[in-house]
Amino acid sequence: MGSRVYVYYGGREYSVAGERIDEVRAQIESVLASGTPGWLEVNVGEGLPNAAQLLITPGVPLELHQVTAPSEAELDHATVGRR
Numbered sequence: 001m002g003s004r005v006y007v008y009y010g011g012r013e014y015s016v017a018g019e020r021i022d023e024v025r026a027q028i029e030s031v032l033a034s035g036t037p038g039w040l041e042v043n044v045g046e047g048l049p050n051a052a053q054l055l056i057t058p059g060v061p062l063e064l065h066q067v068t069a070p071s072e073a074e075l076d077h078a079t080v081g082r083r
Contacts, residue, residue, distance in 0.1 A: 007042055008063040009054050014042035017049070021066040031056040 007014040031038035037057040043049035
């Protein structure tokens, strides 16, 4: 099952593939706890991933949202009887 965390920052949508929301949140909290601005590696755009980095600093609003894709078994189960 694949997962993706969407990060809304500065009015734009970015994504982090293959990580859970709690892992991304921990990275952000670690930067904020350090007292020094830091970078969060994300992807931007559709299709092939284009790497980007977001500067994480206190007072900059952002939002996290996780999407988990269904596994092949879940998809097979959902299509039983529709074939």
